[in-house]
Amino acid sequence: ASEAAQKRWTTSDFDVGKPLGRGKFGHVYLAREKRSNHIVALKVLFKTQLHQSQVEHQLRREVEIQSHLRHPNILRLYGYFYDQKRVYLILEYAARGELYKELQKCKYFSERRAATYVASLARALIYCHGKHVIHRDIKPENLLIGAQGELKIADFGWSVHTFNRRRTMCGTLDYLPPEMVESVEHDASVDIWSLGILCYEFLYGVPPFEAREHSETYKRIVQVDLKFPPKPIVSSYAKDLISQMLVKESTQRLALHKLLEHPWIVQSADPS
Ligand SMILES: COc1ccc(C(=O)Nc2ccccc2)cc1NC(=O)CCSc1ncnc(N)c1Br
Secondary structure (H helix, E strand, C coil): CCHHHHCCCCHHHEEEEEEEEECCCEEEEEEEECCCCCEEEEEEEEHHHHHHCCCHHHHHHHHHHHHHCCCCCECCEEEEEECCCEEEEEEECCCCCEHHHHHHHHCCCCHHHHHHHHHHHHHHHHHHHHCCCECCCCCHHHEEECCCCCEEECCCCCCECCCCCCCCCCCCCCCCCHHHHCCCCCCCHHHHHHHHHHHHHHHHCCCCCCCCCHHHHHHHHHCCCCCCCCCCCCCHHHHHHHHHHCCCCHHHCCCHHHHCCCHHHHHHCCCC
């Protein structure tokens, strides 16, 4: 394993800089490892909060999973350490920050940018599924942008290494597929559904089943009440791809490797 994986790190190994963001369990800071001058993101989690939310085991599992994942579109977890009160995660720093802020700023993305992001996420998910890791929780809040504009899945702690796993209903329902809102068994095809939701949101600026009330969103998801607004104008290839991913029967969803051969992706995505 690399030196980073074995060394016992402490806070004195880092110059800690500006805060990058605030997650549910703690703050993230820009930091520089003193010996190598390597810039990282240092996530500080409070043990009391982890304990109260009973997620220590989940964190241990996540650290274990992430230590085996190496993919250009998955944010690296280089290592971790802890002191009396806190757990520190040493993360890859994504130089162009949070995708959802970019989406808010541009309202929606061009087809080329959306297709490029969808293709890179599909490749990252193919890689994860190959390692029996599912549900990398790919909503915009969990996506970052690297120095070259490439997308990075930065899990905020809800991915696990099993199938038929339970997932607490945290945050928005928008991304959950029918089988999850109906809390039946689910498998890697949940990620295809979420990627379809994400693709729609990249192109229209809002997720497809958004509604004022949770109960309304729930109904629209299980009915797959998919509508394409007249504005912004979106190609029929893009709509065709989304329609093949947002299918209620999980076995009928377009497979990720088929997605990469879809004309919209082939025609619109930047070659990786
Ligand atoms: C591999 O990325 C992670 C892996 C694990 C966890 C995590 O908290 N797991 C966890 C926490 C509690 C319980 C169970 C699991 C979190 C992340 N990632 C993050 O939190 C992203 C921090 S924000 C940021 N990061 C880099 N560059 C930027 N420009 C920014 Br802004």
